[in-house]
Amino acid sequence: VEEFAADLFIFQCCTSVSYSDMTGLRYTDIVEVEERFWIIGYRNKTKVRFVIPVLDITMRLIDKYKTIDIVS
Numbered sequence: 001v002e003e004f005a006a007d008l009f010i011f012q013c014c015t016s017v018s019y020s021d022m023t024g025l026r027y028t029d030i031v032e033v034e035e036r037f038w039i040i041g042y043r044n045k046t047k048v049r050f051v052i053p054v055l056d057i058t059m060r061l062i063d064k065y066k067t068i069d070i071v072s
Contacts, residue, residue, distance in 0.1 A: 018043075025039065027066045
């Protein structure tokens with residue numbers, strides 16, 4: 001549990017995605033454009049679209065948790 005919480009914090013620091021927006025993210029929200037990955041989604045509260053580049057550390061975290069459903 002502590003490792004998962006730390007990983008969530010690191011993900012938020014690297015992407016600036018809020019926790020409420022992060023819970024709505026799916027692996028399909030990660031898109032590759034010209035050999036670079038991007039997270040594309042919509043803010044929960046305002047429905048404003050966001051496009052965030054995926055850093056190496058962020059991609060490692062995404063790969064680490066891509067097979068589990070965080071939202072129950």
